[in-house]
Every structure is written in C-alpha cells, then in structure tokens.
Amino acid sequence: MGDSVGSAAATARAALDAVQRYPREAITIGRRVLTTGQPDPDERSTAERAIGLALRELNDLPGALRHLRRALRAAGTPRVAALARMSLGYVLANAGRTSAALAAVTSALPELTGADAGRARMQRGVVLHFRGQFEEAIREYGIAVEIARREGDLPLEARARNNRGLLNAHRGATLGADDLGCAAAIFQRLGLDLAAADVRWNLGIAAGHGGDIPGALRRFAAVEEEYAQLRVPRPALLLDRFELLLSVPLVEEAVEVAGLAVRELRRRGMASDLAEALLAQARAALLAGDLATATESAAAARVRFRRQGRRTWAAFARHVELRAELRRGTRSAALLAAMVRTADQLDGTGWPGPALTTRIEAAGLAAALDRTGRALELLAVAARARRRGTASRRAQGWYALALSRRLAGDHRGGARALRRGLAVLDGYRAALGATELRAHSGAHGQELAAEGVDLAISSGTPARVLAWTERWRASTLRMRAVLPPQDVGLAAALAELRMVSGALEEALLAGRPVTALRGRQARLERHIRELARGVDGGGGLLAPPGLRTLAEELGPAVLVELVAHRERLRAVLLRDGRATLHDLGQVEAALHAARLHRFGLRRLVVTGDTPDARAGVSHTSEVLDRQLFGPLRAHLADRPLVLVPIGELHAVAWSGLPTCAGRPVTVAPSATAWLAASRRTLPDGPPLLAAGPRLPAAATEVRQLARVLPGARVLTGADATAEAVTSALDGARLAHVAAHGTFRADNPLFSTLELADGPLTAYELERLPRPPGCVVLSACDSGRSGVRPGDEVMGFSSVLLAIGASSLVATVLPVPADLTTALMLDLHRRMAAGARPASALAAAQREFAASGDGSARATAAAFVCFGAG
Numbered sequence: 001m002g003d004s005v006g007s008a009a010a011t012a013r014a015a016l017d018a019v020q021r022y023p024r025e026a027i028t029i030g031r032r033v034l035t036t037g038q039p040d041p042d043e044r045s046t047a048e049r050a051i052g053l054a055l056r057e058l059n060d061l062p063g064a065l066r067h068l069r070r071a072l073r074a075a076g077t078p079r080v081a082a083l084a085r086m087s088l089g090y091v092l093a094n095a096g097r098t099s100a101a102l103a104a105v106t107s108a109l110p111e112l113t114g115a116d117a118g119r120a121r122m123q124r125g126v127v128l129h130f131r132g133q134f135e136e137a138i139r140e141y142g143i144a145v146e147i148a149r150r151e152g153d154l155p156l157e158a159r160a161r162n163n164r165g166l167l168n169a170h171r172g173a174t175l176g177a178d179d180l181g182c183a184a185a186i187f188q189r190l191g192l193d194l195a196a197a198d199v200r201w202n203l204g205i206a207a208g209h210g211g212d213i214p215g216a217l218r219r220f221a222a223v224e225e226e227y228a229q230l231r232v233p234r235p236a237l238l239l240d241r242f243e244l245l246l247s248v249p250l251v252e253e254a255v256e257v258a259g260l261a262v263r264e265l266r267r268r269g270m271a272s273d274l275a276e277a278l279l280a281q282a283r284a285a286l287l288a289g290d291l292a293t294a295t296e297s298a299a300a301a302r303v304r305f306r307r308q309g310r311r312t313w314a315a316f317a318r319h320v321e322l323r324a325e326l327r328r329g330t331r332s333a334a335l336l337a338a339m340v341r342t343a344d345q346l347d348g349t350g351w352p353g354p355a356l357t358t359r360i361e362a363a364g365l366a367a368a369l370d371r372t373g374r375a376l377e378l379l380a381v382a383a384r385a386r387r388r389g390t391a392s393r394r395a396q397g398w399y400a401l402a403l404s405r406r407l408a409g410d411h412r413g414g415a416r417a418l419r420r421g422l423a424v425l426d427g428y429r430a431a432l433g434a435t436e437l438r439a440h441s442g443a444h445g446q447e448l449a450a451e452g453v454d455l456a457i458s459s460g461t462p463a464r465v466l467a468w469t470e471r472w473r474a475s476t477l478r479m480r481a482v483l484p485p486q487d488v489g490l491a492a493a494l495a496e497l498r499m500v501s502g503a504l505e506e507a508l509l510a511g512r513p514v515t516a517l518r519g520r521q522a523r524l525e526r527h528i529r530e531l532a533r534g535v536d537g538g539g540g541l542l543a544p545p546g547l548r549t550l551a552e553e554l555g556p557a558v559l560v561e562l563v564a565h566r567e568r569l570r571a572v573l574l575r576d577g578r579a580t581l582h583d584l585g586q587v588e589a590a591l592h593a594a595r596l597h598r599f600g601l602r603r604l605v606v607t608g609d610t611p612d613a614r615a616g617v618s619h620t621s622e623v624l625d626r627q628l629f630g631p632l633r634a635h636l637a638d639r640p641l642v643l644v645p646i647g648e649l650h651a652v653a654w655s656g657l658p659t660c661a662g663r664p665v666t667v668a669p670s671a672t673a674w675l676a677a678s679r680r681t682l683p684d685g686p687p688l689l690a691a692g693p694r695l696p697a698a699a700t701e702v703r704q705l706a707r708v709l710p711g712a713r714v715l716t717g718a719d720a721t722a723e724a725v726t727s728a729l730d731g732a733r734l735a736h737v738a739a740h741g742t743f744r745a746d747n748p749l750f751s752t753l754e755l756a757d758g759p760l761t762a763y764e765l766e767r768l769p770r771p772p773g774c775v776v777l778s779a780c781d782s783g784r785s786g787v788r789p790g791d792e793v794m795g796f797s798s799v800l801l802a803i804g805a806s807s808l809v810a811t812v813l814p815v816p817a818d819l820t821t822a823l824m825l826d827l828h829r830r831m832a833a834g835a836r837p838a839s840a841l842a843a844a845q846r847e848f849a850a851s852g853d854g855s856a857r858a859t860a861a862a863f864v865c866f867g868a869g
Contacts, residue, residue: 008039015050020195023054023232030054041076048074049084056091057194059233059268064091082111086120093127096271096308101127115156118147122160129167130272132312134350137167155195158186162199169206171350177206197226201237208244211390216244221530235264239273242280246287247392252746254284262297275304275313282320286327294324312349318342319354326361336365340378353393356385360400367407379404386420395421399448411455418452421445422471445472457565462579463547466572466671469563470544473644473670473791490528497524498722498758525750528763544672551577553675557664558636561644561671562628569646571628573635582631591648593624601653601858602813609854617858621657629659640664640838642674642869647787651812655845656861662846664838666807666869669793673801677868680806682773685731687712690720692739692754692779697817701738701778701824708828709734722760731770736828738817741779748786748794753779762799771804774837776827778820783810783864797866806868807837813862816855823848823860838869 015029033039033047052067068088075081089104105124112120125140141164148157165179180203187196204219220241227234238261245254261277282298285291302317322339339362346355359382366375379400386397398421406414425445449472456464504517550559551574559574562584569584584590600617607613629636636659643654643665654660654667668674687709691698699716706714713728715721729735740754752759777783777796785795792798800808809827823844830840841863849857 008033008037008043009046012039012043012046012050015047016053019050019053019057020192023057023194026054027051041074042080045071045075045080045084049087052091053087056094057232059235059270061091061095061269061271065095078111079116082108082120083116086112086123090123090126093130094270094272096275096304096310098127098131098272099309102131115147115151115153118144118151118153118156118160121147122156122163125160125163129163130308131310132349134167134171138164141167154186154190155192158183158190158192158195158199161186162195162202166202166205169202169209177203177210180206193226194230194232197223197230200226201234201240205240205243208240208247209390213244213248217530220244221527235261235268235270235273238264239276239280242284246280246283249287251284251287255281255288255290258284271304272308272310275301275308275310278304279313279317279320282317282324286320286324289327291324291327295321298324312351315342315345315349316351316354319346319351319358322358323361326365331365331368333369336362336369336371336374339365343378352385352389356382356393356396356400360396360403363400363403372407375407376404379407391424391427395424395445395448397421398424399451402448402451406451406455411459415452415455418448418455419471421448422452448472453563453565457563457570457581460581462572462581465563465570465581466547466561466574466579467544469561469572470670470672473672493524493528494761494764495722497521497528497761500524501752502758525747529747545675547574547577547579550574550671550675553678554642557640557642557666559642559644559671559674560632562646562649564646569627571632573632575635575639580635584631585627587646590624590627593620593627594649594652596620597624597656598651598653598813601656601861604854604858605814605816605862614854617656617854624652625657625659629657633659638663640666640869642666642668642671644668644670644674646791650785650787650793653812653858653861654864655842656858661849662842664836664842664869665865666838667864667866669791669798669801674868677801677806680773680804680868682806683731683733683770685733685770685772688715688725688728688732688735688737688772689713690715690725690728690735690737690739690755691717692720692737693717693756694754695738695740695817697821698738698778701817701821702736704821704825705736705828708825708832718756720755721757722755722764723757725755725760726764726768729765729772729775730768732772734774734776734831735772736776736778736824738778738820738824741777741782741811743781743784743795745786748784749799751781751784751795753777753782762794762796765796765799766803768803771800773805774807774831775800775805775809776824777808777810778815778817778824780811780814783808783812783866801867808866809837809841809863810866811862812864813858815859815862819852819856819859823863836869838865841865 011029012033015026015033018026018029030047030051033043039047048067048071052064052071055064055067065088068084068091071084072081072088075084085104085108089101089108092101092104102124105120105127109117109120109124121140122144125137125144128137128140141160144160145157145164148160161179162183165176165183168179169176180199184196184199184203187199200219201223204216204223207219208216238257242254242257242261245257258277258281262274262281265274265277278297278301282294282301285293285297298317298320302314302321305311305314305317319342322335322342325335339358343355343358343362346358359378363375363378363382366378382400383397383404385393386401388394398417402414402417402421405417422445449468452468452471453465456468500517500521504514504521507514507517554574561572563570563572564587567587569587569590571582571584573580573582597617597620600613600620604613604617641660641663645652645667654665666674668677689702689705689709689712691702702714702716706712715724715728725737737753742752742759744750749762751762782796785793785797787793796810797808826844826847827840830843831837835843845860845863848860
C-alpha cells in the first residue's frame with residue numbers, strides 16, 4: 001500500500017517535471033496516475049495540475065482551465081490547493097481574465113513557503129505583466145529570483161529571469177538581455193529544451209527592441225526550427241514576428257501575420273493574446289492606409305482589454321483609433337483633447353513610442369486649429385525623445401524639434417533638426433544589411449524628408465530642393481553593399497526553390513494539381529527571405545553630391561530629377577551647372593497618363609499592330625510627354641538626358657515619348673546612384689552570352705552575338721545553368737542574357753530569369769563577389785522594379801547597381817523574342833565600336849523603329865538604359 005502511494009506521488013511529480021520538456025508525455029503520465037491505482041487527493045491534484053499546465057504549453061486553454069479547476073477541487077492539503085490556485089491564476093491570465101487571475105495567485109501566497117512561494121511570486125508577476133502593471137511585475141520577478149537563489153531552485157530562477165528579461169526588453173532596458181542569457185544557459189544545462197527555446201526566442205525579441213533586426217531574424221529562424229522539431233505550436237509568437245516586421249517596416253507582411261494571428265488565436269480561445277492580435281491588426285492596417293480595419297480592430301481590442309482589466313493596453317488601442325480618426329480628416333477640439341489625454345496615459349503606463357507619435361500628431365492638429373501655443377507645448381515634450389531610445393524614436397524627437405522651430409519661424413533651425421533626424425536613421429538602415437530591409441525601412445524617414453523638401457520648395461531654391469530630394473531618395477544605393485553570407489543553407493534553399501519552381505511550371509503546363517508545389521514554393525521563399533534578411537550591415541553612406549560635382553560629371557547631358565510635393569509633380573533640372581525648378585502639374589495626372597501609355601505599348605507588343613492601337617499609343621505618349629517635358633523643352637535642346645523618376649514612373653518606356661525618342665536617355669534611382677555608377681571602373685573579365693530554355697530565338701540571338709563579341713563565354717542549352725551563369729557574370733566586362741523573365745510585384749527580389757535548371761532570382765545576384773560591368777537582359781519585364789517609400793527601387797536593376805554594376809539595359813514591358821534579335825545585334829555592334837550603352841541603345845532604337853511597324857516600335861521602346869548610361 002505504501003509503495004503504491006509513493007509510486008503514485010512520484011509519477012505525479014514526474015508528470016509535472018515533464019511539462020516544459022515533453023508536454024504530450026506529461027499528459028500521458030498524468031492520465032496514468034488518474035486511471036491506475038487509488039491516488040490520494042494531493043496526488044490526483046498534482047496529476048490534474050500537470051495535465052492542465054501541459055495543455056497550456058500546447059495552447060489548449062479551455063482544456064487547461066478545466067483540469068486546473070479539477071486540481072483545485074481534488075487537493076487534500078492547503079499547500080497543494082494553493083499550488084493549484086497559483087497555476088489556475090497563470091492560465092486565467094492567458095485567457096484574458098486578469099482580475100480573477102490576480103485574485104487566485106494572491107490568495108495562494110499565504111499558504112506557500114520556500115520555493116513554492118517563489119513560484120507564486122513569479123506567477124503574480126506574470127499576471128501583473130499581463131495587466132500592464134510593469135513596475136509591480138518587475139518587483140515580483142525580482143523577489144522570485146532572490147527566493148530561487150536562496151533555495152537553490154535553478155528552474156525557478158531561470159523562469160523568473162526569463163520573464164523579467166522579456167519585460168525589460170520590451171521597455172528598452174539593456175538588463176533584459178543579461179537575464180535572458182542567464183535563463184537560457186540554466187535551461188540548457190537542465191536539459192529543458194522547450195524552455196530553452198522559449199528563452200532564445202525572447203532573446204530575438206530583445207535584439208529587435210535593441211535595433212538589431214538582422215540578429216532578431218536569425219534567432220527567430222533558428223528557434224522556429226527547434227519548435228518544429230519539438231512539435232510544439234506557439235501561435236502567440238506570431239505577435240513577436242509582427243512587431244519585428246512592423247519595426248522595419250514590412251507592412252504587407254505585417255498585415256498578413258497579424259491576420260493569421262487573429263484567426264489562430266481565436267480558434268484556440270487564447271483571449272489575452274487575441275486582444276493583442278487585434279491591436280496588431282489595427283496597427284498594421286493603419287500603416288497600410290486601411291482606416292476601416294484599423295478602427296474596427298482597435299475598437300474590438302480596446303473592448304477586450306477593458307474587460308480583461310488591462311487598461312494600459314486599452315490606452316494603446318485607443319491611440320490607434322484616434323490616429324485613424326485623424327487620418328480620415330477629422331479636425332476638432334474634442335479629437336485634440338482625446339489625443340493629448342491618451343498620450344499622457346501612454347507615457348504614464350510604459351508606452352513611450354505610441355505616446356510620442358500621438359503627441360506629434362496632436363501638435364499638427366493643434367496647429368491646424370490655430371492653437372499654435374498648444375502645438376509648441378506638445379512638440380517641446382515630444383522633442384525630448386531625440387536624446388534617448390531607439391533610432392526611430394530619436395528621429396521622431398528630431399522631427400518634433402524641426403516642426404516646433406518651423407512653427408516658430410526658424411526655418412534654418414528646422415532644417416538642421418531634420419538633418420540630425422535623418423542622420424540617426426541612416427545609421428539604423430545601414431545596420432540592417434539586407435537590401436530588402438534597407439529598402440522597406442525608407443518609410444521611417446518619409447516625414448522628415450517630406451518636411452525638408454517642403455522647406456526647400458517654399459524657399460524657391462532649386463539647389464536646396466535637389467539636395468533634400470537626394471537626401472532620402474533611393475538611399476539604399478548610397479549604402480555600402482553587404483555581401484550575403486555564402487552559407488550552405490542559403491545556397492541549398494535557392495537550389496531547391498529552382499527545382500520546385502521548375503516542377504511547378506511543368507505541372508501547370510501538363511494540367512496536374514499544383515497546390516502542394518505552390519505551398520512548398522511559398523515555404524522556401526519565406527525561408528530564403530529570412531536567411532537573406534539575417535545579414536549584418538555596416539559601413540557608411542555616400543554623401544549626396546553637390547551641384548558642381550554633378551555638373552562636371554554630366555558634361556553636356558541634362559539631369560531631370562522628378563519630385564512629388566504634396567499633390568504636385570515638380571522637376572529640378574540641372575544643365576551646365578545651373579539648376580532650375582519647374583512645376584509639372586498634378587502627380588496623379590502624370591501617373592494616370594503613364595499607366596495608359598504603358599497599357600497601349602503592351603497592347604501593341606502582345607496583340608499586334610492595329611490603327612486603333614497605334615493611335616492610342618500616339619495620343620497617350622503626347623499627353624505624358626507634354627506634361628513631363630513641355631515646361632522643360634526649352635532647356636533640353638538635343639542633349640542626352642539623365643532621368644530620375646518617382647514611383648510608378650520608373651516603369652515608363654521613355655524612348656516611346658517624342659522628347660526622348662532617338663535621344664540618349666539614362667534612368668537612375670537617384671542622382672547620387674547615377675554619379676556612383678558613372679565613376680566605376682569596368683572589370684576586364686570576358687563577356688558572357690547566355691540563352692535560357694523554351695526560347696529558340698534566344699539561342700539564335702546569342703549565336704549571332706558571339707560573332708560580334710569574339711572571346712565571349714557562350715552558355716546555351718543545358719550549359720546555361722544558374723550556377724554557370726552567375727559564375728560567368730562574376731567580373732564580366734559585359735553580359736547578355738536572353739531568357740524568359742518574370743517580375744514579382746509582391747517581392748521584386750524573387751523576380752526571375754529562366755535558365756536551364758530553373759529560375760535565377762535577383763536574390764542570387766546579390767551573392768556575386770565581383771559585379772559585372774554592363775548587363776543586357778533581353779527578357780520580359782527585367783527592368784521593372786517595385787518601388788517602396790523613399791523611392792527605393794527593388795528588382796534586378798537595384799541589385800545590380802547596388803553590388804557595383806555600371807549599366808543595365810533591360811525591358812519594362814513584355815517583348816517578343818523574335819523581334820529583339822536585330823535590335824540587340826545593333827546595340828552590341830555600336831557598344832563594341834565604343835558607344836556608351838545609352839547612346840548605343842538610342843541609335844539602335846531609332847534605326848529599328850524606323851524600319852518596322854507599331855509592334856516593332858513598341859518593342860524597341862520597351863528597352864531602357866539604367867545606371868551610368
């Protein structure tokens with residue numbers, strides 16, 4: 001009898017010990033205690049408690065609560081009942097019932113001593129943490145650490161340190177990483193793999209809050225693999241990924257992850273985390289401009305937070321609601337009062353970031369309501385943030401100072417503050433490393449750069465407008481390129497993606513099911529993105545050039561840099577060292593005309609030459625040309641052009657416009673990028689000529705080009721693999737690739753050139769140790785780019801220019817392969833004779849268009865010269 005009782009007690013304790021190591025096994029062991037023999041009340045309670053906590057690890061909160069209540073009812077002694085009550089409080093907090101949770105844990109404390117009391121203190125800290133009572137939570141965690149060290153209870157010490165470290169990391173305290181590192185080491189030493197993985201994930205959170213985005217991404221990717229091996233779901237961790245995505249910001253991905261978190265947490269009944277997911281959804285929607293979703297989700301989150309007694313979080317949700325109301329155009333004293341009140345609440349409860357944003361926007365509203373004194377008061381408080389905190393917060397502080405100085409009439413002081421804020425963000429973006437992250441992070445400086453441009457335009461000084469425009473435009477290309485790691489994992493993932501993409505293409509052509517292949521492709525792409533994003537940054541930035549420097553390099557060419565200012569499109573024109581500023585009309589009118597022009601050219605290329613199609617293209621080209629170049633024509637004469645477009649205008653087929661037809665035109669992301677490209681020394685490696693599969697005209701084109709370029713390395717058929725082509729591109733003086741091309745608007749770095757063994761992505765070109773000199777891509781849409789805030793371009797052109805290529809000739813439209821060969825032969829003959837790429841392309845386009853019909857002219861116009869020209 002005694003042995004069986006002892007055995008049941010030991011087995012129940014074993015179930016409890018297994019909770020964080022093997023939760024499913026803990027459930028099995030606990031059920032064995034309940035179904036075999038005659039366990040006494042405390043043994044039954046311990047077994048039920050183990051099952052309940054294991055179900056919590058597996059995110060089954062209703063099941064966890066059910067078993068923990070059974071544990072409380074079954075307990076035979078005050079101590080065991082108190083332990084059950086303590087665990088019940090923890091899970092109640094997870095379920096969003098924080099008032100009941102706090103009462104349960106607090107009532108357990110008088111019955112517990114030693115390490116048991118330490119665990120209760122830690123659980124009380126968790127509940128207070130959930131409720132937003134951060135200082136009290138830190139104090140409880142500290143007491144738990146002291147008790148654990150006194151009692152020699154390593155698991156308790158590790159858990160309390162993990163919780164304290166995570167809370168400090170969220171609050172921006174550097175002590176967080178120390179606690180987390182210590183906790184991870186303890187759990188690892190104890191063989192508690194799941195707990196150790198949780199702490200390593202939290203180290204990723206700490207890295208993200210500290211501004212180390214690449215480090216956070218690397219940690220998250222590694223720990224996700226551990227969770228997969230342990231077969232333990234962690235849906236709430238989607239919220240941590242969301243915070244990291246929003247910090248870059250990768251808005252589209254953040255919207256997707258927030259939506260997934262809401263669905264998954266609602267399905268699992270995790271009420272506390274669901275409220276946070278709804279808030280995340282609201283924040284992402286606000287950034288994406290979806291004001292209806294932002295308001296609806298923020299209101300739903302606020303209701304849940306208030307019901308859960310989490311007033312701190314409710315204030316955060318209210319902050320999102322108010323910002324959405326402001327974006328809808330509401331301008332009222334009531335909204336101003338609500339925003340100021342919410343900012344004060346956020347500051348007082350540990351949310352300095354949202355408080356700062358709300359206060360700056362409230363100041364703008366106060367100024368709009370002619371309450372200048374109130375606006376200056378709010379901005380003075382906000383400007384204090386420039387001295388401390390994350391890069392984003394410090395930049396916002398400088399922005400607030402700039403606004404206050406401008407409001408007070410000190411425009412020079414305002415400009416100085418804006419430059420200081422942008423300098424803070426330069427360091428942050430350079431540290432990101434990965435091209436994709438750098439490009440998306442341009443959103444952080446939008447407000448500062450726009451304010452600087454506004455100041456410059458109000459001064460009427462063209463040189464200042466150009467300087468401010470260049471200060472934030474395409475600044476990814478001003479940063480020192482960071483070579484992605486040549487790790488086996490990334491290379492293997494890229495090779496597997498190529499194989500899967502090839503299989504997907506074959507299945508589509510054969511009419512076979514593709515759902516599984518598409519899922520595998522999506523998973524591989526996500527894995528590749530995460531590996532590529534984990535690159536550490538470094539190095540400084542190229543300073544935007546002055547007018548004299550640009551003028552010397554331009555020579556007889558004319559620079560036309562387009563600038564979007566509010567609803568107007570403006571141009572800074574630089575000719576012979578003199579800059580002028582021009583108003584080109586409404587931005588939306590230019591974008592609309594560009595879309596119609598592109599549609600018309602595409603129609604000519606794809607469906608063939610018809611009178612209606614020709615007339616349509618002629619009309620739209622004249623409309624777009626008149627708006628963009630009409631006010632400038634007297635300054636242009638017949639000189640070569642260097643064009644720096646905005647947004648969608650990067651996709652214009654420029655030689656299809658009357659002003660540009662037959663004229664050397666070079667398109668660049670910025671004047672700084674053009675200058676850097678034009679000063680590069682071309683490599684002296686042998687030329688590369690490569691042809692992709694399923695395109696007979698490509699092989700013909702390459703064979704004929706081989707006669708123009710003797711000594712070139714020729715890759716066709718099965719020899720034109722991704723590895724062979726990238727190897728030959730490395731250090732090539734000139735490269736020509738004729739292949740099927742695909743542009744990916746959702747992620748331009750997954751745009752592809754189809755080669756013998758599958759698609760070659762823009763990601764892979766980032767890995768070239770030595771860039772090619774001039775690249776010609778005779779492939780559909782190979783010159784198209786995705787454009788992110790700050791006119792950051794992403795695609796083949798941005799990657800090649802970033803790694804050091806001088807020029808790229810590529811298409812911004814689909815092109816018929818059988819029509820391009822003659823154009824490409826003429827282009828290369830002229831370059832071989834010494835013509836620069838832009839001049840050679842202009843002359844070849846002029847000859848080709850003159851000898852063909854509308855389709856031929858549209859095909860010729862599709863090619864654009866990027867870079868140095």
